[in-house]
Amino acid sequence: MKEDPFAIKVENVSKKFSRNLRRSLFLGTLDLAKSFVNLPPDTTKLRKSEFWSLRNVSFEVKKGEIFGIIGENGSGKSTLLRLIAGIFPPDDGRIVVNGNVGSLIAVGAGFHPHMTGRENIFLNGTILGMSRSEIKAKFDDIVKFADIGDFLDAPVSTYSSGMKVRLGFSIAIHRVPEVLLVDEVLAVGDISFKRKCMERMEDIRKKTSIIFISHDMRQVERICNRVMVIDKGKELYTGETLNAIDFYYKHTIAKEVQNIDPKLIVYESTGDIYNITLNITNEKGENTEIFKHKEKIVFEFNFESRSEYQNPILGLDIVSPEGITITSLKNVIFGHQRPSIKVGHNNFRVILEDNSLMPGTYRIAFKWRKQDNFSLVSATGGRFAIQSEPELVPFGGYFKVKYKWIQN
Amino acid sequence: MEYKTIYTPNQRFKVNIFKTWYIMFRNVYDYRELIFQLFKRDFLMTYKKSFLGIAWILITPLVGIVNWAFLNYTGVLDPGETTIPYPAYVLLSTSIWGLFMGFYVASSNTLNAGAGFIMQVKFPHEALLFKENFQHLVNFTISFVIIITTLMLFGVKFSFLSIFFPLTILPLFFLGSSIGLIVGVINIVAVDIGRVINKLMELLLYVTPVLFASNTENENLQIALKYNPLTYLLGVARDLLIEKNVQNLDIYLIISLVTFLIFLLALRLFYVSEDRVIEKMI
Incomplete structure (x- = not known):
């Protein structure tokens, strides 16, 4: 079989949400009722109070590429990541993911505060899709990378927030998937840990394609090969990193300056x-x-x-x-x-x-x-x-x- | 290994119904480690913060037994209609009722059990269904063993048919979790409907022979009991423990089969519908 050169292919993907909570729940109930009688709801039209959180977004990520997505808050970046991760389905279009997906959407998912760091490594690792033997094999590396020292056998509730993030990130980054989705998690943690994370990402890119979402243009500039700019769910620009960042700045500066009184x-x-x-x-x-x-x-x-x-x-x-x-x-x-x-x-x-x-x-x-x-x-x-x-x-x-x- | 995942709208509707079950059971098997880890987290950690710890699992049924012993001793409740002392009858009945309701509650809690990571990580949510029910079953087993042991010490005799009791858990699970699974999905978007169903489920207690024997004299109640499948599902389970002869076994077997079919249907409905509403859990 010929190997596909792409890792992720997003084709005309749209996703809608509702602005009004009650209305959203009502529409959800309608969809649910339809589902129960095996009638697929028509997802391609907007109903009252709905808006396109993403509209006709298309892009391709090649194998081994680090693809950045930048945009202001609420531009649909996280929604896009969740769609690619398969957490909820698109309302229109198609997403093809080649290989297994790991996500750093929020680190430390499912951590139990009363469980020790050791126990949480097994719990969180399993949630992220690692097998027990895989976790065991990588256990020492995870602990070393997280740098939590003597706290390994203390309950996670006694950790500082930085330690929690380090542990969560360490677990996630040691599962080397074929496609890794990273969402702003690097915004936390101290500088030396941030640097370690960026280095680790550069290391694993040999085996992994990465989609990287961040507000920090310096990080994006440093590691991404190509970047897409989205705003209000629409793709504005896709191209070389420097050009994309420049485009983003041009686009946002005019807007940002308007926000200053x-x-x-x-x-x-x-x-x-x-x-x-x-x-x-x-x-x-x-x-x-x-x-x-x-x-x-x-x-x-x-x-x-x-x-x-x-x-x-x-x-x-x-x-x-x-x-x-x-x-x-x-x-x-x-x-x-x-x-x-x-x-x-x-x-x-x-x-x-x-x-x-x-x-x-x-x-x-x-x-x-x-x-x-x-x-x-x-x-x-x-x-x-x-x-x-x-x-x-x-x-x-x-x-x-x-x-x-x-x-x- | 190369494999592709494709996501399109309403994808799950296109999955053949038989394939749905294959996918779901396969997922539960593949994710058994996750089920175990989450079980460990939720089961053991519930007690971690208390001094008595895991002993609480024993305390709850013991309190029930103290009640029973008190009623038994005073003899206030003894209609003499049942083959074993009435309080023992009630104790066993309420345990089995609790088993059924527990399946319902556990299943309706399926998606909530993943709160905190369901929006972050993709995994088959049916794994949570089995984790929740497994947890409930472990709790039930511990308290049930204590109850049975105590009743035996008090001289209550159990039928040799009791060895078949574990089998009767299955139809209770099928029915309870079918309703729970659907209510769980409804709860994401329509909490009110979920609450109403919850209340109705609680009311079922009064049209099921739990607190009274099935040979009650009230005519309306008789009709309700006759058409309530739980009368048979609970009745046979209890009869196996205490009666010499099991009543309505034929009806019971048919109903059991039906509950299994309902369960399969509920799984399919869950599979198709959760995909439509899961995004509202944000």
Whole structure:
């Protein structure tokens, strides 16, 4: 028999769910009643309150390939994984899986808190489809990989959450299936364990095809050969990893930046400075929120002041979505007179000339002080994003700096 | 080894009914290790947190026996219609009734028994049916042996036909688990229907000769008893233990055969329908 080159073939697969719980249960009851009289329900049409969680998704995973699926929360990634795992059937289309499937959808499935780690290895291993002899053969490796030390014979309820995950992951990863489905599990655990997991996945890829779902683009970039981007159940892009991640960034950045509230929130003020507005524009003065890497960004402040301030200390912080100030554009220029704040209307512009910010969304925070360092006003607000470019994807971080590699 | 799995909508409907049974029984055999591991988890761990531990398995039937001994001693309940003392009759009857209801409850709990991993891992859910019922049977056997032993110590004589008693467990299992299996699936989407059936099952107790003998004088009850298959399923099981002659054996055998067919049908219904509603367990 000729061996098929593919491990998974997903053909026009659709899956629907209902938004309303009661309605969903009612529809389930109808389906059930039909099933009891041996009438297959028509699954290809939407009924009231139903929506397509996945719609006409098609892709193929070759043997030995690590195929990534990226998409925002609720895009249908996990549903897709469950369909491939055979946990519930598709409503339309066809899925062919070549070989046995192992899933890392949630690790430690079926763990009993009162059972010891040792007992749970046998329980969980069996749930995952390993035979007793297989578990016995791999037992020492599992324990070593999980690195749970003396806790092996203690009840799992005494484990830290990290230990539980390590043990669960270790059991799952030691069953080497022909197709492995991995869903975000690597999001937990400490860094060294994460690294071990990634290495292990790279090891087993010789025998196993992997579908990998993650939010962490760095992980995806590191191990996937090809990546599919899905959104709202629809396939948007499938292709080379870097291009797919770039596509994903482009697609999400426009959306993500919309999720940031641009309103200026003043959380500390003497009341002297009021009616502050912040306008973010490009060099030509056009209002925009999405900039290219290296494109100049202009931040324009307009405000009213009741008093005059000589030599004020003004600043503008660029803040990452995680709330980290990644750079601060201060007006402190040694040896120069700083512009002063006048009574009445004021207008300041801050121009980011060397914009080496990496793709992502950002917001603004600022704290202005009088010459004597007493605070005048503190506020946050504003939003902008740097557009993705495929050649920036491998770098990561917040800035791209100039550097050289030199071999001696 | 190369093998392909294909998933399409309503796939299970296309499976031949005879093949369904082959697949299901084969699955149960293939997954016997899972059944054992889950049994171990749920059976032993129930008692792990208590000081008395596994002793609780003995305590429950012993309390029943103390009740029985008290009633026996005072003689308050002795209609004199039964071949053994009435309280002993009730004790045996309620045990067998409990056996039947246990099969029902265990089977209706089939899918719940997999909570925590049923949405994470693919495995044949019929394995859970057998795990739940096996667990129930082990519990029953322990308490039943205690009850029989105690009754013998108190001088109750058992018929030599008692050796056939284990066989009578089968039709009780077939009927109880058939109803339970279907109710279990219904429970995923229509809890209300499940609850109503639960209540009806409890009410069955009053139209089955458990607390009273089958030769009651109430006419309506007589009719109910006559058409209630449990009258025969329970009656013969009990008669084998205590009576010299077993009544209605012919009807019993026919009903037993029917329960087996019902069980096969229930398996098929379960196989086809659980696939439609399992996603609602999320």
